[in-house]
Amino acid sequence: MTCAELLIRLLRERYDVDTLFGIPGVHTVELYRGLQGQAIRHVTPRHEQGAGFMADGYARASGKPGVCLIITGPGMTNIATAMGQALADSVPMLVISSVNRRDTLGRGQGRLHELPSQQQTLSGVSRFSHTLLDPDALPEVLARAFAVFTSARPGPVHIEIPIDLFAAPVTPPTNWQAPRLYRPAPNLDGIAQAAEWLRDAKRPLVLLGGGCVDAPEAARQLVERLDAPCATTINAKGLLGRDHPLDLGANTALPAVRQLAHDADVILAVGTELGETDYDVVFDDGFTLTGRLIRIDIDPEQLVRNQATALGLVGDADSALKMLLAQVQAPLSRDGAQRTRAAHEALALGSDPAFSTFVPLYDTLAKTLPEAILVGDSTAPVYAGNHLVSQPEPRRYFNASTGYGTLGYGLPAALGAQLARPDLPVIALVGDGGVMFTLSELATAVEERLPVVIVLWHNAGYEEIRRYMDAHGVPRLGVDLRAPDFQQLSVGFGCAARRVGSPRELADALASRPGDAPYLIEIDAFAWQSSLGVAP
Incomplete structure (x- = not known):
């Protein structure tokens, strides 16, 4: 067995990988020899950044690591942006790349795809980056990667294999079973102290982040038992279910929720960075x-970042929530639902002029496709959706507006989500500016026959940056873009498309979507706003 063959077999048989994202290159062809006959679906994106975003969307929708096969040099610098987004949002992603022959590494000979140090270049956007120098060490290195995914704070891991090792003979392992690893549990004394503070609190508040997405039942039970208002981050939407009476949503940047947070005497924050793009998106x-x-966080460093911690516990969110439930057995009464309702009434999101354009958009999506996974780019509808949307379960709403905040994420990440969850409808929410970063992935959607609905908000440029320039007295330069004819482009890709200008037309378009192919619905933003009587 060769190193390349062993790699693919380990991924499939030991780690249950069923999908790979990659673009074959001369430095990775031996990996494709190893793919022959394996029960793994290979998806070919049109750009390595698209491969990374697809792996990201696959991981967020499924909970399993997204896996990429990437060529040396430009392939790796292309995927670095996607790795940066995954790192910021703690998304498990395995990036396996080639690198030049061992005898040429670091010699600056001008070899094909050569970087001075590819490993150092990628180490800044990964939990770790490893250069495989001994082919027999491959099982151990892969085990390290999956240990990060399953038992620590997840994120991208990069493993590079010199091209002279792909065909090297290896000794296959005698045991193909993956090790069973568990995440750490919090300290019992610390849990007891936390429970005591929470029981005695008069105005408790719970903050749940993306680290809790695999513990929805424990999270909901604890919030209800504490009778505490609960704010969920964008990546934690759906933890309490749709429209739960204690759910404040992802609205901690808005005044009513900020006041509630300021007045809380005890705050429980689980699996959240308490970072800027969730709690201070107004940047003040x-x-x-x-x-x-x-x-409570699986990463000890997170316990002391951004806010002053009184009690910090290292551990898995699910274990911690269940341990707290065991300590707080009797339901408490602290007017949690009333406090939450008062905050929502003060927010009045449905009538807020900042969101009025998009309330009918999300009402239409929820009525037509209530079970859909919504995957967003950095675009105006998504910024509004972060405040407006409530989902029935976690892993059904995510986007690139948090953390790294890249453009071009929405379309390829939605394709990854659809591959992970073929049983659910998937909607990509993109803008006419950001979609141009990765529009070529529409070809991948057509080729793979993925029934993703692409809702494209067309407002002729970078509207959010235009508003920012106006607010700060900066002349509008570089933001009024000439967009292509998206209808003709879609047809050229072989994708059905329709242009709409009102909520009624959007509902009609959604009702006629194909079930076995992508569908692009272009919303004319100015016609949409006119139909609602909203000033652009």
Whole structure:
């Protein structure tokens, strides 16, 4: 067995990988020899950044690591942006790449795809980056990668294999079973102290982040037992179910929720960075906590970032929530639902002029496709959806507006989500500016016959940056873009398309979507706003 063959077999038989994203190159062809006869679906994106975003969407929708096969040099610098987004949002992604022959590494000989140090270049956007120098060490290195995915704070891992090792003979392992690894549980004394503070609290608040997405039942039970208002981050939407009476949504940057947070005497924050793009998206440092803050996170460094922690516990969110439930057995009464309802009434999101354009959009999507996974780019509808959307389960709403905040994420990530969850409808929410970064992935959607609905908000440029320039007295330069004819482009790709200008037309278009192919619905933003009587 060769190193390349062993790699593919380990991925399939030991780690249950069923989908790979990659673009074959002269440095990776031996990996494709190893793919022959294996029960793994290979998807060919049109750009390595698209491969990374597809792997990201696959991982977020499924909970399993997304896996990419990438060529040396430009392939790796192309995927680095996607790795940066996955790193910021703690998304498990395995990037396996080639690198030049061992005897040429670091010699600067001008070899094909050569970088001075590919490993160092990628180490900044990965949990770790490893150069395989001994083919027999491959099982151990892969085990390290999956240990990060399953038992630590996840994120991208990069493993590079010199091209002279792909065909090297290896000794296959005698045991093909993956090790059973568990995440750490919090300290029992710390849990007891946290439970005591929460029981005695008069105005408790719970903050749940993306680290809790695999613990929805425990999260919901604890929030209800504490009778505490609960804010969920964007990546944690759906944890409590749709429209739960204690769910404040992802609205911690808005005044009513900030006041509630400021007044809370005990705050429990689980699996959340308490970072800027979730808690301070207005960028004024206005999210302040004055009560005793209990933090639980699998990453010890997160316990002391961004806010002053009174009690910090390292451990898995699911274990921690269940341990707290065991300590808080009797339901408490602290007017949680009333406090949450008062905050929502003060927010009045449905009538807020900042969101009025998009309330009918999300009402239409929820009525027509209530079970859909919504995958967004950095675009105006998504910024509004972060506040407006409520989902029935976690892993059904995610986008690139948090953390790294890249453009071009929405379309390829939606394709990855559809591959991971063929049983659910998937909607990509993109803008006419950002979609141009990865529009070529429409070809992948057509080729793979993925029934993703692409809802394209067309407002002729970078509207959010235009508004920012206007607000700061900066002349509008570089933001008024000439867009292509998306209808003709879609037809050229072999994708059905339709242009709409009102909620009724959007509902009609959604009702006529094909079930076995992508469908692009272009919303004329100005016609849409006119139909609602909203000023552009």
